[in-house]
Amino acid sequence: MKYATLDMGTNTVRLLIAQQREGCLFDFLYQKSRIARIGEGFGNNKIIKKEALERTLSILREYKSILKKYDVKEVFAAATSAIREAQNRQWFVENIKKAGFDIEVITPQQEAELTHIGIVYMLKDIIENGNWLAFDLGGGSTEFMFSSKNRLINSFSIPLGGVKLLEMFIKKDPPQEEELDTAAKYFKKQLEQYIKKQDKPDFIVGNAGTVTSLAAIDMNLTTYSFEKTEGYKLKKENIDKILTKLISMSAQKRLETYKILEKGREDVIVVGAKIVKTILNFFDKDYIITTNGSLREGLLIKKVCYG
Numbered sequence: 434m435k436y437a438t439l440d441m442g443t444n445t446v447r448l449l450i451a452q453q454r455e456g457c458l459f460d461f462l463y464q465k466s467r468i469a470r471i472g473e474g475f476g477n478n479k480i481i482k483k484e485a486l487e488r489t490l491s492i493l494r495e496y497k498s499i500l501k502k503y504d505v506k507e508v509f510a511a512a513t514s515a516i517r518e519a520q521n522r523q524w525f526v527e528n529i530k531k532a533g534f535d536i537e538v539i540t541p542q543q544e545a546e547l548t549h550i551g552i553v554y555m556l557k558d559i560i561e562n563g564n565w566l567a568f569d570l571g572g573g574s575t576e577f578m579f580s581s582k583n584r585l586i587n588s589f590s591i592p593l594g595g596v597k598l599l600e601m602f603i604k605k606d607p608p609q610e611e612e613l614d615t616a617a618k619y620f621k622k623q624l625e626q627y628i629k630k631q632d633k634p635d636f637i638v639g640n641a642g643t644v645t646s647l648a649a650i651d652m653n654l655t656t657y658s659f660e661k662t663e664g665y666k667l668k669k670e671n672i673d674k675i676l677t678k679l680i681s682m683s684a685q686k687r688l689e690t691y692k693i694l695e696k697g698r699e700d701v702i703v704v705g706a707k708i709v710k711t712i713l714n715f716f717d718k719d720y721i722i723t724t725n726g727s728l729r730e731g732l733l734i735k736k737v738c739y740g
Contacts, residue, residue: 434507435450435504435505435506436450436505436508436733437449437450438510438728438733439509439510439536439729440732441471441489441510441516441536442512442513443470443475443513443514443515443571444468444470444571444573444642444701445572446471447467448463449464450462450463450500456738457734459733459734467492467695469485469492470488471489471525471572472572473485475515475518475597475600481515481524486525486528490532493529493532494532509537509732509736510534510536511547511728513539513573518592541574541576541589541590542588545569545577545585545589547728547731547735548567548576548726548731549567550731550735551640551734552640552727552731553583554726554730555664555724555725556638556663561582561583563635563636564581564586564635565581565634565636565637566637566638567580569639569728570639570641571595572596573597574590574591577627579634589627591620593623595702595704595705598616598619599704601619603700606683606700607680607682607703610680613703617710620711621715624712633717633718637720637721638722639722640724640725641727642701643706644705646691646694646702646705647675647702647705648723649693652665656693664722666720667720669714669718672710673710675706684699684700687699
């Protein structure tokens with residue numbers, strides 16, 4: 434039986450097609466991520482623009498042909514931050530339904546739970562021992578999950594992500610260090626509201642587009658590889674070097690220099706890298722373990738294995 438999951442985030446619409454092998458084991462047949470920038474210009478009004486809907490529908494038409502090609506029988510779709518917060522959420526959801534996709538708008542707690550399931554599935558050998566922290570830096574929010582082995586102990590969501598911080602603080606191309614510092618300080622201040630005193634985790638796991646893109650850049654990949662970025666140890670000192678290079682060039686130059694960057698991520702990657710570094714500094718860690726395990730995988734496992 435073939436299944437598909439869709440993760441509709443603030444910046445990206447991500448597709449996973451998988452075949453159930455036995456029990457709760459799956460073969461991943463196809464993975465794709467496309468930039469929709471659903472949360473573009475979201476601001477204080479929290480309105481999804483018509484242009485964002487059109488971009489999303491275009492991506493879904495492409496995905497629909499892929500689903501047909503793979504003869505997928507069931508699709509599970511979840512929407513997160515921007516759609517969750519939008520004043521015109523119902524309008525957006527109804528238009529997506531007309532395109533043939535039923536989407537469930539999930540809570541921050543559900544998002545953290547599903548993401549945690551996806552991470553545990555992908556990194557089961559690594560997380561066998563110790564207490565660890567995972568963060569999912571999205572376009573509109575960042576989920577933090579504290580775990581012991583494969584058990585989720587605590588989670589919370591900060592309503593700030595790469596796209597939101599970009600639009601709030603970054604006015605120049607390339608960004609100025611002062612702009613990035615202001616964005617990082619604002620993020621840290623929000624983080625401190627959730628964590629006054631927290632035991633240090635044994636290690637930190639990071640997923641989502643910014644983290645895995647940084648891993649791919651660190652490995653000098655010209656074509657993105659799910660296998661190579663899975664379980665990769667990304668050092669803070671290397672993030673620093675990458676960040677220095679990123680802020681030395683324009684958004685267009687970044688696209689030309691780093692072939693693994695999809696158009697639409699060339700601006701977010703800079704503020705994203707700054708936030709990843711901020712998180713590492715906050716928890717006094719020198720590296721993160723990167724994973725592609727995410728809401729997509731968690732949604733698949735939750736729906737197929739646990740109903």
